[in-house]
Amino acid sequence: MHRQELKAALLAVGSARLTGKDATPYLSSSSAGPGAGGQGSVFFSTSAMRVRFSLSDTSPVEIIHAGEGSATLRYGEIVLSGRLDPVGLHCPEQAYITVSSGCIFNCHYCNVPRLPKRRKSVSEVHAMVDGIKDRINAISITSGVYSDIYEEEDFVCQVVRDLAGFGLPIGVSIYPTEQTPGRLHGLGVKEVKFNLECATPELFKTLCPGHDRDLIIRVLQKSVVLFGRGHVFSNVILGLGETDEEMNACIRELTKLGVIPVIRPLNPIAGFSGSMRPDAERLLRIAGYHERALEEEGLDPRQALTMCVRCRGCDLVPGEPL
């Protein structure tokens, strides 16, 4: 099976049962975004790909840990030898930190508003990075919205100012205001991600009450001018009810701006808990559009320094492996 087909098949399942030796050092938990909550996850890698799996006792994918990270994945006829990647914070090789858990918005596909609200202090985030600084090559910061978007931006700017001393590339993904790109750029941030989330304005209006799609597009445009083409990202969830044509149009809307879309298969939680993840065939079709759209605009995901495009655990990222 071709590498992309294999990864698409695994992403379409999205979960794994972990058996064998104790794998505690390889476990990650998440408190932000549509993957938040749950039993945690692991990153399984071969020389050709990395895949993140949520842990589930009922998954058809089994990962058998033989010790010291060495692992075998079994799924039907598929048997792969690989390894569990050590996690920095949240994902391999990065300190990817959620500053504020919980959110004032209520996007229908997201678990974050159902999680307890909590905010890490500037010194707490500093200590978290300090504890792992020798085994990471990037810092990524994300946040829910604790009280309002302006206050959240102010607070995240304080966090970023403090983290600059580590001398690592910093990426930031928060709900933006008009000022966010300029402020983050002025603080030395290298990359930003502002999420469009839904492929069409109609889905966005229904599923993201209180959000402003036009604002996000304007902020992405400004960001490309400041951070450069290929260093601005936007998540779009695949499987919210859009057609392939609509997803393709959204991908092209973003790539024409110089933004790298991150096509994220639906995690069926929150208001979508009865829905299906997109199947492997659809993931591959969309990955084909994605790859062509990136190529046409000269955008190369392998140049990413931070966040999901660097990690590539949850998506079919064109150009993998790094």
Ligand code: SF4
């Ligand atoms: S791709 Fe993004 S959301 Fe997925 S594990 Fe990596 S950093 Fe986290």
